[in-house]
Amino acid sequence: MLDFASLFRPLAERSQLLYFVYHVEAREVVYVSAAYDTIVQHPRETVNQDLPALLARLHPDDQTYAAARLTHLLQGKFVEDVELRLMPSPGRAGRPQWLCFTVGRVEQAPGQTYLSGTVQDITQTREYIDNADRFNKKKNTTLEILSHDLAGPFIMIKQVAGYLGERIESLQDAQLSELLQSVQTTCQDSVNLIRDFVDNEFMESSSVRVKLERVNLSPSLHEIVQELQKSEGGLGKHFSFTGPAACYLHLDHNKFMQVVNNLLSNSIKFTPDSGHIQVALQDLGHEVLITIKDTGIGIPQQMQPVLFERFTPARRPGLRGEKTTGLGMSIIKAIVELHRGRIWFESAEDDGTTFFIALPRLEPEK
Known part of the structure; x- marks a missing residue:
């Protein structure tokens, strides 16, 4: 033998x-x-x-x-x-x-x-992955901040051009009216281009497969909020985070942080200046609960039942005219469910919105 x-x-x-x-x-x-x-x-x-x-x-x-x-x-x-x-x-x-x-x-x-x-x-490999994850988190948050900063002036110019157009109607100057209309169209196209770029970055990283790894979620969430806090002046919002120093669970780190970034992006879009956006993490033992709460304009009652549908009729522009494809919330729900989690929300018009994500403590099936 x-x-x-x-x-x-x-x-x-x-x-x-x-x-x-x-x-x-x-x-x-x-x-x-x-x-x-x-x-x-x-x-x-x-x-x-x-x-x-x-x-x-x-x-x-x-x-x-x-x-x-x-x-x-x-x-x-x-x-x-x-x-x-x-x-x-x-x-x-x-x-x-x-x-x-x-x-x-x-x-x-x-x-x-x-x-x-x-x-x-695997020390060198882990350090490389950790650095890449840190870069991706910062990249996604920076993109959202930049898109807001870049889109804001275009929206303002468009609004000014519209106001001027109304004021000069009595002059009946066709050339000037056409010029102002061109300014408005160019500004809107620029805003759409900026939002398309950010949306594509999100959707391209949202494939249907998830690779679970053991992650301390708490510092990841804290880092995103810290990046937003650095830009509070430009974004016109206040950001905060509460949660334990350590909270381990198995998840696809990159995909889940994209979910968080997209929910925060929505809160930024629909929260007026001087509003508050809070991120909280709770360790419930058998599962982990993440909440993202804002003091924004809320979601109209008639839109709430269809919010997570693909190409949902609940899609609407942000307060600064930010474009949306209507795909974001359906992708978010799909990624959460791939982690065997649940997502839901509570909202009322003019009274803000809170999203809840409950994730079980999954381990890779081996």
Whole structure:
């Protein structure tokens, strides 16, 4: 009979992945590959002595998650792509080290239970992804702010041109009337172009597939609000955020932050100057609740039942004439439902709108 372990050992010894086998009953590692020296920076002969110190370095926010995945593993479930952070060794400065675990459980005989799998150092990859996510969040918020700042002057010029057109009707100057009409048309086309660009940025990133990853949602929401707070003077609104410092759940980070950006964009469009827009996050244990509340003009009662329909008849221009395709709310609802979440709202004319998003604590199906 072939000894498959010996056949794969040369591959394991040369791989950058750390391969290991752990004897559950004996509570010891019976095999670890050469990559241990590189990833842990200790000789692999000391692996069992190192284990208590390595477990003590597990990031506090990851400990409950790691315990839950270990429980699944011991129940016979295959655990794949579990990302955990190790804090620097005591007395050493530095950033956490990201490790990705894939582990299976094998029971050869009573008292002979093994956990075997791989560990990969993904620190550089995670730092790249985190930087890209941070850039995307800032890009989306900046686009919304810029679209508001750029559209505002065009709307004002259009309104002035319209006012002048009414005032000069008695002059019956066809050339001047045509010129003012051209100014109004050009301004409206410019506003539409700006909004089309922002809308396309949103829709192009809203494909039907979601890639779930474990995310601390709280700082992501806080960063968006902070960017908006920096532009309070130009936007003419007041922004605030309340929520815990940490709130972990599995979601498609980029897509969900697009949902938040789009809801905030709607609040900005329909909230008069000096209004307030509040973002709140609540950890309810089995699910997470996000609310976005504004003091805007509200949603008319007749529009509310069809708000989430595609090409909804509830679409309407913003207070500054901002264009809408009517696709935004249907896409938002689709993305929330892909996360098995729920979205609803409460609104009354001239009394503001509050959107609620409830997301369950999903884990990737593996």
